[in-house]
Amino acid sequence: MTTAALPLESETINVLRNRRSIRKYALTPLSDAHVDAILSAALRAPTSSNLHAYSVIVIRDAETKSKLAVPCGNQKHIVDCPVFIAFCADLTRIESALERNGHNIGNNNLELGLVASIDASLVGMAAYVAAESLGIQGVMIGAMRNKPEDIANIIGLPERVYAVFGLCLGYPAETPKQKPRMPVTGIVHHERYDADAALAAIDPYDAELKSHYDSVGKESHPNSWTHEVDAKFSPRPRDGLRAALKARGFNFA
Ligand SMILES: Cc1cc2nc3c(=O)[nH]c(=O)nc-3n(C[C@H](O)[C@H](O)[C@H](O)COP(=O)(O)O)c2cc1C
Incomplete structure (x- = not known):
């Protein structure tokens, strides 16, 4: 068929x-x-x-x-x-x-x-x-x-x-305007994970996100995605979350 x-x-x-x-x-x-x-x-x-x-x-x-x-x-x-x-x-x-x-x-x-x-x-x-x-x-x-x-x-x-x-x-x-997505070649793998492809998606996405931000008049950085991720996640966000959820009865142990 x-x-x-x-x-x-x-x-x-x-x-x-x-x-x-x-x-x-x-x-x-x-x-x-x-x-x-x-x-x-x-x-x-x-x-x-x-x-x-x-x-x-x-x-x-x-x-x-x-x-x-x-x-x-x-x-x-x-x-x-x-x-x-x-x-x-x-x-x-x-x-x-x-x-x-x-x-x-x-x-x-x-x-x-x-x-x-x-x-x-x-x-x-x-x-x-x-x-x-x-x-x-x-x-x-x-x-x-x-x-x-x-x-x-x-x-x-x-x-x-x-x-x-x-x-x-x-x-x-x-x-x-729709926010662009990381290139599909870095996200979707066939049969086996391709570590090179996963990381190769970053540079083009950094550039694409920058041009997206420029096009909508939002402040941008030359490496927009990596810069954003680092700014948000290098300071260990919600560091008290495990203790807070434990207090709510979720051990996550
Ligand atoms: C689990 C989850 C939590 C999110 N939390 C927030 C939030 O607190 N505030 C907000 O403005 N957007 C939040 N977002 C929206 C994301 O920022 C948004 O999905 C992402 O930037 C991609 O943009 P798009 O949804 O317009 O494609 C969240 C999205 C998800 C999936």
Whole structure:
């Protein structure tokens, strides 16, 4: 059978190809029915061992969004978006399942913490794509991990739940130019990892990102990507995260 005639395009592929982070929102409200449609689809995401190790908090209240923005570095889009969703890793139901069977989760390890974090991320990305397919756009907020305890207090997360990231959603009031991606030759490998190709992608991307920033009037550096990565990650970001998550009941040990 020849596959030449089978489709290479789909609505989903087009949605993904056109995606970019949106940080400015129209005043158009986002209905509960739309949020329900997005989340009911997203909850069909795969979940490791059928654990459902996540919970999703939908936040509309202006005061709550303002409070959440503070530990997130006062990111204005958190306040401005009509709906903000926290995607949380959640071990509470697993804890209950273990207790019902005479065990406890107190010594949970790195694998369980990762499983819950991956599960939450998959649901979050599925929600993002579902939203985009309806013309609802936004941006993920990893800054929710800046101060996990503050976030937990604001939205009432119990022990064994932490917010992996947030998602601002709304109808877009901007169409920023798409940010270029690292060359595919450095990212996608066939049959075996090609270490030379992986690293060869850096120089062209440094230059492409610089010209992207120049084209949108953003301050740039000759080696834009490596410079940004170094500025952000050489000071060991969120160095207190392991201790903060441990205090929330995730040992990551
Ligand atoms: C897990 C995750 C966390 C992110 N956190 C933030 C954030 O806190 N604030 C923000 O403005 N953008 C955040 N972003 C958006 C990225 O900066 C953005 O995806 C990246 O620069 C690429 O741009 P693009 O999405 O427009 O293609 C996050 C993205 C991801 C995947």
